[in-house]
Amino acid sequence: MRRALGARGFGALCVSTLLYATLTACGGSATVEGDKATVTPTTTTATSTTATAATSATTTTPRASGGAAVPPGDGDRPAREVETVPDQATGYSPAEEAFLEQLRENGLNIEGVEDQLTATGFSVCSNDMITRDAVAGQLVEQRRTDMDPAALGQLLTDTARANLC
Incomplete structure (x- = not known):
């Protein structure tokens, strides 16, 4: 060729x-x-431009499947500056908070892995020790504790059964 x-x-x-x-x-x-x-x-997008004294923003008009424009308020809105940060709720139940606090008190650095730890705790409640052992090994490798993986696994089991199960 x-x-x-x-x-x-x-x-x-x-x-x-x-x-x-x-x-x-x-x-x-x-x-x-x-x-x-x-x-x-083969694709087209309808756009409209709104200019203000301070800034200029371009927005895209959303289209429904039939090609009709989506009513205002149902589509994307332009970004606006955040004046204050809203109060942050933990999102954990009292049982999950107690579980995490007990792990923290026993020398485990839980900062940033709270979701994974609570999920591991619930897996212990379902008798899933494979996940528990894997997470314990990872936490030891990440140097979040001075315990060995077996001791940390037992701590996770005892703490989960006392607070989550």
């Missing part, structure tokens, strides 16, 4: 094929005639 097309023709064929594959994957189509390529996009 390379001899029939020549080096220049083969290169053009490769570029054309890649261009077509790329544009097709992105939702467009391409037509190649000779050394010229024509690209025809």
Whole structure:
């Protein structure tokens, strides 16, 4: 095939094929005639621009499946600056808080892995010791405790059964 097309023709064929594959994957189509390529996009987006004295924002008008515009308030809203940080709730039940606190009191650094630890605690309640052992090993490797994996696994089991199960 390379001899029939020549080096220049083969290169053009490769570029054309890649261009077509790329544009097709992105939702467009391409037509190649000779050394010229024509690209025809198949997606359209309606946009509107709102300018204020301080800033300018461009928003996209959402479209329903039938092509009709989605009513205001149902689509995306422009970003706005946050003046104050809202109060952060822990999101953990009192039983989960007690579970985590007991682990912390026993020398485990739980900072940032609270969700994984509570999930591990609930897996212990389901008698899933494989997950418990894997998590205990990871926590020891991450140097979150001075315990060995077996001792940490037992601590996770005892703490989970006392607080979560």
